[in-house]
Amino acid sequence: MCGISAIFGKNKQEIAQLEKMLKPIAHRGEKRYFNESADFGTCVLGMNRLAIIDRERAKQPISSSDGRYHIIFNGEIYNFKDLQSELKEIGYSFSTDSDTEVLVNGYAEWREKLLDKVSGMFAFFIYDSKDNTFFVARDPFGVKPLYWAKDEKENYYFASEIKSLVGIDEIKVVNLFPPSHFMDNGKLKKYFSLETKIDESITEEIAVNKIRELFEIMVR
Numbered sequence: 001m002c003g004i005s006a007i008f009g010k011n012k013q014e015i016a017q018l019e020k021m022l023k024p025i026a027h028r029g030e031k032r033y034f035n036e037s038a039d040f041g042t043c044v045l046g047m048n049r050l051a052i053i054d055r056e057r058a059k060q061p062i063s064s065s066d067g068r069y070h071i072i073f074n075g076e077i078y079n080f081k082d083l084q085s086e087l088k089e090i091g092y093s094f095s096t097d098s099d100t101e102v103l104v105n106g107y108a109e110w111r112e113k114l115l116d117k118v119s120g121m122f123a124f125f126i127y128d129s130k131d132n133t134f135f136v137a138r139d140p141f142g143v144k145p146l147y148w149a150k151d152e153k154e155n156y157y158f159a160s161e162i163k164s165l166v167g168i169d170e171i172k173v174v175n176l177f178p179p180s181h182f183m184d185n186g187k188l189k190k191y192f193s194l195e196t197k198i199d200e201s202i203t204e205e206i207a208v209n210k211i212r213e214l215f216e217i218m219v220r
Helices: 013-026 080-090 099-116 206-219
Strands: 003-008 035-040 045-050 069-077 119-129 133-138 147-150 156-159 183-185 188-190
Touching: 003 013, 003 069, 003 133, 013 035, 013 045, 013 156, 035 147, 045 069, 045 119, 069 099, 080 099, 099 119, 099 133, 147 206
Parallel strands: none
Antiparallel strands: 003 045, 003 156, 035 045, 069 119, 119 133, 133 183, 147 156, 183 188
16 A cells, blocks of 8 residues: 655645655555655655555656656556557557556546546546646545645645644644545545446346456456
């Protein structure tokens, strides 16, 4: 498991504050990949990385092909190879073989529609360095944790655990980032709802085959 932290606001953010947020969640990741971070002025991004895919090259934050978007990501995208191939056909290039880079280029191409295409568990933050905006999302069932807060100066804070946020004097309330939601520059919106309607028209044979198909997909 990785630990992510981000601070975004109208004025310059302090990278030292970000490191303070990462220290309480140092157990999320490996010592050699502690506090991978970047300072973009009004936004600072950092993480403690548990390196699994492309361990040496996939240091975060990772940028999109055009250098506009920058991502920190905790989780795993199961169909990233398929999405990578699709993006390469469109014209995107990749410097790593990681699912993180697929996510950030996928957002560059599809924006929030990316969430309809990915299969996996995730919590990620993307900073748009051109428009000075941000996009955050959490997986449909909330497998990966994420919390957020906003202070009186309209600065936003995000982290994998509450303990990263409670020690910040400017923060009065810490919020759970809800599963199946994304936040686009401060506006929270639900993107997924589980269909609960029963289709009584299908036969038992069709239902069994569908369950087998879904089971095999999830195992893969």
